[in-house]
Amino acid sequence: MTDKDKQTNELDDSAPHALFSRVEKNIAYIETALGNSTDLVIRHIQLNKTKCAVLFIDGLVDKHTVQNFLMEALMLEMPKRRVSVTTLYNTIKDASLPIGELEEVKQFKDLFSRLLSGETLLLLDEETSALAASTKGWRDRGVQETNSESVIRGPKEAFTETLRTNTALVRRKIKDPKLRIDGKVIGRVTQTEIAVIYVDGLADESVVEEVHSRLDAIDIDGVLESGYLEEYIEDAHFSPFPTVYYSERPDAIAGGLLEGKVAIITDGTPNVLLVPALFVNFLQSSEDYYQRYDIGTFIRLLRLLSFCVALFMPSLYIAFTTFHQEMIPPSLLISLAAQREGVPFPAFVEALLMEFTFEILREAGVRLPKAVGSAVSIVGALVLGESAVQAGLVSPAMVIVVALTAISSFVFPSYNMAIPIRMLRFLFMILAATFGLYGIILGLIALIIHMCSLKSFGSPYMSPFAPLTTKDQKDVLVRFPHWGLFSRPSTQAKNNQGRTSHSSRGGQS
Amino acid sequence: MRHPLAPHGYVKWTLVWVVMVLTLTGCWSSRELDELGVAVAIGVDKDEDDRYVLSVQIINPSEVASDAPTTRPPVTLYTTTGDTLFQAFRNMTTHSPRKVYVSQLRMVVLGPEIVNEGVTPALDLLYRNHEFRPTFFVTVARDASVSDILSTLTPYERIPAKKLMDSLIDTEENLGITKSVTIDNLIADVRSNGKEAVLPGILMEGDAATGTSTTNVEKVDAPTKLSIDGLSIFRGDQLVGWLKEEESQGYNYATGTVQSTIETFACDNPGTLSVEILRSNASMDAQLRSGKPTITIRVEVEGNVGEVDCVIDLSDDDKMKDINKKTEEVIEKKINAAINVTQEEYASDIFGFGNVIHRNHPAYWKQIKYDWKSHFSELEVKTDVKVKIRRKGKSTQPLQSEG
Structure with missing residues (x-):
């Protein structure tokens, strides 16, 4: 019980529950509670001989609204003859203020949360409830184009901070x-x-x-x-x-x-x-549904391929070149062997070196101010490219492997699926360096068992593959045309499955 | 209470297990590419002291896959001896800077001494050791020593073993005078009672000393060349003789291994006509008539008219039938030549007639199994060749004909 109270408002401990009747006392209390913050604006006014106060936090309110619809209404449109405070209060509440959202506030807890989220408070003397007018309005970024999930075809707008x-x-x-x-x-x-x-x-x-x-x-x-x-x-x-x-x-x-x-x-x-x-959601982009279904399907398959490349490419390279040379086609083997002549590190160390270098570069690129960014990319190209090869530190094939892996890990529409791949890649590299393909397969089995054991809010993570739902395959690896996406995923929309009617498709059937 | 981040018991044990597995095993049996001596060809022979002589052709990767080649040869040949083949392999470490890696082996060349003496002892290691993949071809050095053949540099294709393998496959596919034999086929044939083995031969033309130097490949027409020869005949695990080119072809027709070849014969009018064979199928049957076995070889061949060097009207159906018949005769002649030479000269059943009898008349086979060699020489073999000419090329008339 106490936990619950604590959670809802930490100010509870010190705050009295109800507002005082004297306006000065209320103001004094608010000022103390906010520690005389400089952005608290208190405007004392007299309405119909009653002492009133308008309070708001500067910067959180739309001053234009406060000025035109609140102050002006209060100062100019008050009853001329003397009325009781209750009548005055009700008149303001019900008739005078041309403001869309107006609420009564009786508790300090409520008062603070409203005040601090940008509402303007009107306190009247001898009245134990205040009026909170919704005057929220602060500088925000506005709806802008998305940076992290851009598409060619489809809406460009992104969510904002508000x-x-x-x-x-x-x-x-x-x-x-x-x-x-x-x-x-x-x-x-x-x-x-x-x-x-x-x-x-x-x-x-x-x-x-x-x-x-x-x-x-x-x-x-x-x-x-x-x-x-x-x-x-x-x-x-x-x-x-x-x-x-x-x-x-x-x-x-x-x-x-x-x-x-x-x-x-x-x-x-x-x-x-x-x-x-679900796992498959992370491999899908909203653009899959905007482009035609054929290219949508192709791109989904491409993403699955790059998932595997990003996860396994370096480890497969290590496994093949250090354990299973017999599985490499002869001319490729000769070419790889020629490249490795004179490289001082084992393939595993070489791969680790390059992968870490890439991760460092990538992290540096994200945090750096834009002005320095180009410097990083130049240095990065030297470290990860021709120069590293010429210095004899890595073999050209390894550069290609690391570069391909890096590019593949950027194919996913959602950034947070690239993260497990980035981390598991190193695990698989260790397995490959220790046990070769055998280790990779063991790791893969463990990985699949783990993924199949996951659930997200009751839905099996790997559905509709495991458990296999034939009906839901229409929108996983392939994307059916929209008229073929006749039902919603069965694991999630249990109640209402229907999506299209079959007669809705135009053209020849 | 357990801290939310404290691992469960099983997590703890799994971590311990994983760390132990990863650290205690090390990188066992892992070998970096630059620690491998990739062997592409192996030569096996015996010396005067009856010791095995092992020659290994190892690739020099930086020479083969380099954009700035030096004068060093693309391959290196190491030769060692040993009481057994395996010992000779291990003796190789005293010569080679890297351990010999044989999984990419293309070709094994057997020397003249060992094929005369018997190849079985040498084959065991090549088949038993896990590093050998049974996809390499086994060949016989004809009229040259193994190390001479393996130390000859080849123009155009930098790795001699690859040149030999590619030539062998090309010859087999387009000329049909030879047959590629892998180690498992060879062992099966050597061990079989009803079939004897054949192996393709490798021929060296020119001087051995010139061939081993890079000057050999600096000439447009390399003075020393390696080429693929016809088939050798084995009896048991010993080489007993060689088939001529036509006989090798006849052998391939009879066993259905001809993929494509050319048959040439004389026209009625002066000149010759060549037929391009595109497909061939063969089947063998054994009949028992009054206790005597007869083998029937049925060969079905399809082909095109390839080159007409005489006056003949190809639009005439009768002429086409004539071409069919003549081609049949030529092929039949080759098959019979092969059968005759094996029956009369070598008494070696390379066609596998024994196996055919075994399949069709197992009871009879049991009686004659141990005496098969003498039976084979007296075996009656019928050949039945059917040729179908499909297309005549772009012209129905030869260039000589007027009009």
């Missing part, structure tokens, strides 16, 4: 009354707003409930990014594989909602979570 903008972006995609947006506040100190979005009737109720209960169980001081939530609610904490999907593309999230998934928007980050997440 929760309301993000919910609006989803609403604009799905204009169905059954789209549900449930609010939540997580983070004792940050008081971060969370929205859980799903389409009622499509999403499995048990999954929605599970999402709610897992989110409610979180007790943390601050949530700065959806990654905080992800680590709390994911099914497999110790697996390198992500069991929560995230995207900053509204169309990808809307597509997930239409498949019966549940989205979680966190205020302050453009990355929106989507559950349940």
